[in-house]
Amino acid sequence: MTSLIELDGISHSYGGPTVLEHVHLTIDEGSFLGVIGPSGSGKTTLLRLVLGNLRPTEGEVRRRANLRIAYVPQVETVNWNFPITVSEVVLMAAAAKWYRPRATESERKRVAELLEQLGLGGFEHRHIRELSGGQQQRVFLARALHRDPELLVLDEPTSGVDVRTRHEVVHLLTDLHRNGTSVVLSTHDINGLAAHLPLIACVNRELIAVGSPAEVLTSSVLERTYGAPMEVLEHGGMLLVTDSPMGIE
Amino acid sequence: MTLFEPFQFEFFRNGFMVATLAGAICGLVGVYVVLRSMSYIGHGLSHSIFGGAAASAVLGVNFYLGAGMWGLLSALMIGRVARRGKIGADAAIGVITTASFALGLALSNVFGQARRSIEAVLFGSILGVTMLEVLAVACVGLLAVAIICAFYRKLLFATFDPEVADVTGVNVGRMEALLMLMLAVTILFTMKIVGVLLISALLVTPAVIARMVTDSFARMLVIAPLVGAACGAVGMVISYHADISSGASIILLAAFVFIVVYTVTGARGRGNAGGMIH
Numbered sequence: 158m159t160s161l162i163e164l165d166g167i168s169h170s171y172g173g174p175t176v177l178e179h180v181h182l183t184i185d186e187g188s189f190l191g192v193i194g195p196s197g198s199g200k201t202t203l204l205r206l207v208l209g210n211l212r213p214t215e216g217e218v219r220r221r222a223n224l225r226i227a228y229v230p231q232v233e234t235v236n237w238n239f240p241i242t243v244s245e246v247v248l249m250a251a252a253a254k255w256y257r258p259r260a261t262e263s264e265r266k267r268v269a270e271l272l273e274q275l276g277l278g279g280f281e282h283r284h285i286r287e288l289s290g291g292q293q294q295r296v297f298l299a300r301a302l303h304r305d306p307e308l309l310v311l312d313e314p315t316s317g318v319d320v321r322t323r324h325e326v327v328h329l330l331t332d333l334h335r336n337g338t339s340v341v342l343s344t345h346d347i348n349g350l351a352a353h354l355p356l357i358a359c360v361n362r363e364l365i366a367v368g369s370p371a372e373v374l375t376s377s378v379l380e381r382t383y384g385a386p387m388e389v390l391e392h393g394g395m396l397l398v399t400d401s402p403m404g405i406e
Numbered sequence: 407m408t409l410f411e412p413f414q415f416e417f418f419r420n421g422f423m424v425a426t427l428a429g430a431i432c433g434l435v436g437v438y439v440v441l442r443s444m445s446y447i448g449h450g451l452s453h454s455i456f457g458g459a460a461a462s463a464v465l466g467v468n469f470y471l472g473a474g475m476w477g478l479l480s481a482l483m484i485g486r487v488a489r490r491g492k493i494g495a496d497a498a499i500g501v502i503t504t505a506s507f508a509l510g511l512a513l514s515n516v517f518g519q520a521r522r523s524i525e526a527v528l529f530g531s532i533l534g535v536t537m538l539e540v541l542a543v544a545c546v547g548l549l550a551v552a553i554i555c556a557f558y559r560k561l562l563f564a565t566f567d568p569e570v571a572d573v574t575g576v577n578v579g580r581m582e583a584l585l586m587l588m589l590a591v592t593i594l595f596t597m598k599i600v601g602v603l604l605i606s607a608l609l610v611t612p613a614v615i616a617r618m619v620t621d622s623f624a625r626m627l628v629i630a631p632l633v634g635a636a637c638g639a640v641g642m643v644i645s646y647h648a649d650i651s652s653g654a655s656i657i658l659l660a661a662f663v664f665i666v667v668y669t670v671t672g673a674r675g676r677g678n679a680g681g682m683i684h
Contacts, residue, residue, distance in 0.1 A: 249562065
């Protein structure tokens with residue numbers, strides 16, 4: 158299996174305390190990796206190092222040459238009042254190589270196809286503020302897919318969305334992965350998202366464990382990751398993580 | 407006294423053309439300024455350029471060259487200090503640009519620049535605008551339009567979502583430097599008419615007005631320069647007839663248009679401009 162990105166003993170700090178320490182992680186072609194950890198554990202920093210937005214203060218990040226990466230940020234970080242339509246957001250993906258202010262006919266066609274594929278057909282001229290949470294997430298996914306990425310990186314893709322939208326996002330990502338796109342995402346949602354992924358990395362300033370849900374979702378690993386006692390239950394063949402099992406009647 | 411009486415004077419015709427062009431350019435560049443929440447930097451840069459203008463006068467360096475370099479240097483310093491993350495961009499602007507402004511004031515006092523000259527720089531003056539300056543402002547306008555057309559998508563991406571733009575291959579640092587350069591040159595060539603203290607209002611107000619009436623970025627880039635140009639042109643005529651400084655009349659008119667649009671567009675307009683009007 159070819160590796161797309163290798164993090165070799167990387168550490169990072171923003172000028173103060175170290176946020177990530179001595180992380181060794183390989184993202185292989187065909188990976189579907191979820192990064193979990195508490196708030197402030199360094200999940201977003203890890204993603205930004207993978208993306209190349211940040212340079213490690215120690216260690217080395219090796220990327221396969223000409224690797225096409227696309228990124229879907231947290232929807233909470235987007236300025237929804239920005240005067241921009243759905244198609245303009247998707248067209249941004251080609252910004253680096255186009256100097257023409259207006260989109261060509263073939264570009265418009267490609268945008269329409271992508272939006273159709275993601276169930277947003279006919280939404281091209283809508284302002285992004287007019288969409289529901291799930292639709293907004295899919296617009297940013299469409300922008301990422303416009304690049305035809307080999308590696309798709311998503312920061313908290315199900316944060317702040319309802320259960321139905323979460324299911325939609327999980328199905329979309331599963332389909333993309335099945336079609337050959339490698340996926341790396343960060344999430345707080347262990348039961349709704351991480352437990353369904355083939356590979357999980359637990360992070361809390363350091364890489365605590367990497368493996369399948371059965372290997373990683375254990376009380377001892379989760380306690381080391383979150384710093385609090387957590388129980389893992391099995392229900393219908395699925396693992397369920399809870400921090401207060403005694404509270405459930 | 408007729409409405410068109412001032413147009414018989416060459417100084418007024420030149421001032422009128424510069425004010426109209428200045429309004430249009432400030433409106434155009436202002437779209438990026440307000441959408442990037444950089445309103446304070448426009449204010450700071452104009453103060454900084456005042457320091458550069460005074461230093462240029464003392465050193466006998468060409469005004470546009472000296473003040474322009476000073477302004478650009480200040481903008482780059484602000485960016486560098488802010489990127490280090492120890493202090494915020496607003497604090498960096500506050501320290502660097504007001505220090506520059508104070509230096510300009512001190513140099514003017516020590517080297518005896520006329521009080522009237524300082525007032526003209528601070529509040530704007532239509533006196534002494536030459537045809538060469540009209541052409542220079544027109545060239546700045548053409549340059550701004552050319553840059554925006556050539557880098558339309560990159561500037562839009564870097565303004566809307568700089569982190570993802572960076573991953574997608576847009577050189578966000580270069581786009582930011584280009585915007586800073588456009589902003590510094592715009593302020594430099596238009597501050598003579600509007601004045602150091604009021605230029606930031608001409609950068610911000612037309613863009614906010616445009617935002618209140620449209621939800622489209624492309625349309626904002628058309629409406630804001632039109633509003634700015636109209637305020638510049640009509641403001642100049644008011645300035646002559648009311649015998650008040652050109653900067654004050656242009657900005658008061660822009661503020662009046664803002665109030666009218668704010669009232670007429672109601673909740674929709676205020677919603678559009680959410681985050682710009684606090």
